[in-house]
Structures are given as structure tokens and as C-alpha cells.
Amino acid sequence: MSWTRHLRPQLAELTAYDVPPADPSCARMHANECxxxxxxxxxxxxxxxxxxxxxxxxxxxxxxxxxxxxGARMGCDPARIVLGNGSDEIISTLLTALSGSDGRLVVPTPTFVMYRHSATVIGMPITEVPLGADFELDDEAMRVALQSAALCFLARPNNPTGNLWDAGVIERWFADFEDTVFVIDEAYTDYAPGASMWRPDLPENVVLMSTLSKVGGAALRLGYCVGSPSLAAELDKVRHPYNISATSLAIAEVLLVQADAARNAMLERSRASRSRLCDLLASLPNTSVFPSNSNLVLARLTPANRAPALVAHLHSQGILIKDVSRTPGLEGCVRASVGTGAELDRFEAALRTFSRST
Ligand SMILES: Cc1ncc(COP(=O)(O)O)c(C=O)c1O
Structure with a gap:
């Protein structure tokens, strides 16, 4: 007998989400930060x-x-907004609140791993629907899965593929599956100007989720979602009180009230660096780079074993990127977040020595 018999059985299939601390001298191009x-x-x-x-x-x-x-920025009643300790907490809160029936979580894959992880923790059944060619949504397969869905997370732009799914396809689901709550996760939407699906009169079954993490506020752990007033009230019953620290609230207020010009300049520089990152990756032999609307770029190397080799080579040069090649559908792929100009200089030099060695 041991305390372990009380554990939720599904924890046995999970590993904790962990990112090892990076040497401060490293170029951190692995975590989709700004x-x-x-x-x-x-x-x-x-x-x-x-x-x-x-x-x-x-x-x-x-x-x-x-x-x-x-609420003032978005033109909606603040009663519709729920804050989370990062959007990670909002994801858990939504799953907890909406797992009261036998409805499933539906997600297109590959996508952000925490949807599956957090649903597994609470024992919610999950249906994953593979994305089609070029990582587009498979409308037909999604419609089959959505028949039994309580909740559907749609990262737009998506992580780790970086692309932006067709808003028209998604909007038709809102009307055709009124019993399903659709969460449009706009964590990266600032990197795709004009692409947001937000409007104050979104249908009752639609939640828009965002975060300060990708626009220079990852340290704050501050995400938010906007839903109908009644859904927001239910989420508030699940959310812990005081879930955002006073320091994070105070800093977020400064960023929202006084830092628009600085943020826009940072985003503009990041978008320019994204083009350079795409060009650099595309300069590698036998490598295809997927178009990105985000602050991350996905590239596929052939043969597939060059992906972990590239990640290891860059690591040896003090540059961190992510090996996603073991994810189904992403064979041979690496994901690199947009770095600063100086980080991309280092990246460029390191790529040259990789090209020569492979
Ligand atoms: C699509 C997507 N949503 C949400 C998050 C989590 O963001 P936060 O830092 O607000 O928890 C991430 C983080 O990488 C992400 O890629």
C-alpha cells in the first residue's frame, strides 16, 4: 500500500511540462517569447x-x-473578461468548467500541447483531428469530431505550425455546433495584423483567449479570455481568487496604458526579423520553410534525422531552438522563435557551419 494508489491513473501517461533553465549567454529561440x-x-x-x-x-x-x-480597449463589458495566470490557467479553468457532460475536447493537431495535457489531467476525453496538407484545417473531419464536442481549442495562428486557419471555415462551425464552446486562442495574433477574429458580438458559444506572454510580458504570467457574461461568471466560480499577483497587475497596467508605441515598434522589428529567420532557414539545403503568421517559424529538413542534428549543432553554438520532429505530422521539423538582430547574426554564422558539416 502506498499513497500512489490515490493518484489519478492518467497521470502515469504524462510528463511534467518542463523547460530546463537556459544559460544566460544562450540565444533563446526555443520558447516563442518576444x-x-x-x-x-x-x-x-x-x-x-x-x-x-x-x-x-x-x-x-x-x-x-x-x-x-x-474592456475599454476591446469595446466590451469587463464582466465578460476573466484573467488567468497565463492563458495556461484559462485553458485549465475552461476545461474544468466544461467537463460536466460526456462531451469531448476536440483539437486539430499538431497544436499547443497544453490543451491535451490539461484535459488528460482532469480525465476529459479528447479527439485529435490531424491537420491537412500545409497544416490547414480538415473541415470534413472536424465536423465529424465536433458532433460530440463540449469544447474546441483553435490556436490562430497555430503553434507549432505558425499558420493562420481560414476564419470563414471556423465561423461556420460556431453556428452549426451551437452546443460546443469554441476557444479562439489568439496568443500570437499581434504577429498577424488584422487577423483577429475578435468582435464584441461574438456568438454566445465563442470565447476569445489571449495573453501578454508573446508581446513582451511572458514573465508576468498574464492571460485573459473574453466570453459571454454567463460563461465568464461560471469560469469565475472555478478560478482561484487573487490568481494574478499585485505586481503582475501593476506592470500589466503600465504596459497597456503607456507602452503602445514601444510595443508596436518591438512587433515591427520582430516581424522584420521573422522574414530574415525564414530566409536563413530556407538557405539550408533540402529544407522547406512553412509560411508564418506568428513569432515562430517551422522548417522541415530531409532526411528527417537532420532535424535533431541541427538542434544539437545550434545548441553547441549557444543557440536554442526546438526539435519537434517526434511530433506526429512533424517528422524532420524544427521550430525556431524569432530572435533579435544580434541573435540572428549568431544563428546565421552557426547555420553556415552546419551546412558545411551535413
Ligand atoms: C497557442 C498558445 N496558447 C497559449 C500559450 C500559453 O501562453 P501563456 O504564457 O499565457 O500561458 C502558448 C504558449 O506557448 C501557446 O503557444
Whole structure:
């Protein structure tokens, strides 16, 4: 007898999501962060805001002030907005709230791994629908799967493929599957200007989810979703009170109120660096690069064993990218996040020595 008999059986099939700490001298092109630093004036305003935080007090239970700011930007009632400790927490909250029937989670794959992971933890049945050629949605297969779906996560742009699925196809599902909650995960939408599916009159069964993580706020762990007022009220019953720290709330307010110009400049630089990253990867022999609307780029190398070899070679040169070649559908693929200009200089030099050695 041991305490282990009380564990949820499905934990046996999971491994903890873990990213080993990176040597600070490494170019971190493996985690889909925004590599561009904030300018000094924004960091000074952040420091002032942190100094004003009363460390002995609890933060607001639901981040009311930040929700009001987000509501004003999005043109919707802040009561529709729920904050999460990263969108990872929102994903879990949605799954917990919406796993009360025998409805399944439906996700196109490959996609963001935490949808499957968090659904597995709570024992929600999952149907994964493989993406078609060029990683487009398979409308027909999705429609079959959606017959029994309680919840469907759609990362748009998708991670790790970087592409943007057809909004028209998705919008037709909203009407045809009214009993299913569709979550449009727009974590990367700032890298695809004009692509957001947000509108204040989204149908009752649609939730828009986003995060500050990909636009220079990953350290804050601050995600949010916007749904109908009644769904937001149900999510609030599941969410822990005080789930966003006072420091994260204070810093996020600075970023939302005072940092638009700086953020736009950072995004513009990132988009320019993305083109360079695509060109660099495409310069490798026998490599195809998939078009990206995100801050990550997927490339396929042939033969497939060159993918782990490239990742290892870059690692030996102090550059981290992700080997996704063991993911079904991504044989021979690597995923690289957009780095700064200086990081891409290092990347370019390291690619040259890889080309010569393979
Ligand atoms: C599609 C997608 N959604 C959500 C997240 C999680 O974001 P957060 O840092 O807000 O938890 C990620 C992180 O990589 C992601 O790729």
C-alpha cells in the first residue's frame, strides 16, 4: 500500500511540462517569447509601479482595474473578461468548467500541447483531428469530431505550425455546433495584423483567449479570455481568487496604458526579423520553410534525422531552438522563435557551419 494508489491513473501517461533553465549567454529561440527588450522609459515606469505595490495586501480578487482597461480597449463589458495566470490557467479553468457532460475536447493537431495535457489531467476525453496538407484545417473531419464536442481549442495562428486557419471555415462551425464552446486562442495574433477574429458580438458559444506572454510580458504570467457574461461568471466560480499577483497587475497596467508605441515598434522589428529567420532557414539545403503568421517559424529538413542534428549543432553554438520532429505530422521539423538582430547574426554564422558539416 502506498499513497500512489490515490493518484489519478492518467497521470502515469504524462510528463511534467518542463523547460530546463537556459544559460544566460544562450540565444533563446526555443520558447516563442518576444525577444525584443522594452525601452528604458517603459522599464522605469514599470519600476515605479512595482515600488507602489503594497506587498502586505492581497491584490484585487479578479483584477478589476486591468479588466476595465482591457474592456475599454476591446469595446466590451469587463464582466465578460476573466484573467488567468497565463492563458495556461484559462485553458485549465475552461476545461474544468466544461467537463460536466460526456462531451469531448476536440483539437486539430499538431497544436499547443497544453490543451491535451490539461484535459488528460482532469480525465476529459479528447479527439485529435490531424491537420491537412500545409497544416490547414480538415473541415470534413472536424465536423465529424465536433458532433460530440463540449469544447474546441483553435490556436490562430497555430503553434507549432505558425499558420493562420481560414476564419470563414471556423465561423461556420460556431453556428452549426451551437452546443460546443469554441476557444479562439489568439496568443500570437499581434504577429498577424488584422487577423483577429475578435468582435464584441461574438456568438454566445465563442470565447476569445489571449495573453501578454508573446508581446513582451511572458514573465508576468498574464492571460485573459473574453466570453459571454454567463460563461465568464461560471469560469469565475472555478478560478482561484487573487490568481494574478499585485505586481503582475501593476506592470500589466503600465504596459497597456503607456507602452503602445514601444510595443508596436518591438512587433515591427520582430516581424522584420521573422522574414530574415525564414530566409536563413530556407538557405539550408533540402529544407522547406512553412509560411508564418506568428513569432515562430517551422522548417522541415530531409532526411528527417537532420532535424535533431541541427538542434544539437545550434545548441553547441549557444543557440536554442526546438526539435519537434517526434511530433506526429512533424517528422524532420524544427521550430525556431524569432530572435533579435544580434541573435540572428549568431544563428546565421552557426547555420553556415552546419551546412558545411551535413
Ligand atoms: C497557442 C498558445 N496558447 C497559449 C500559450 C500559453 O501562453 P501563456 O504564457 O499565457 O500561458 C502558448 C504558449 O506557448 C501557446 O503557444
Amino acid at each position: 525577444a525584443e527588450p522594452w525601452p528604458d522609459e517603459v522599464m522605469n515606469a514599470v519600476a515605479d509601479a512595482v515600488r507602489r505595490v503594497e506587498l502586505g495586501r492581497y491584490p484585487d480578487t479578479s483584477g478589476r482595474r486591468l479588466r476595465a482597461l482591457l
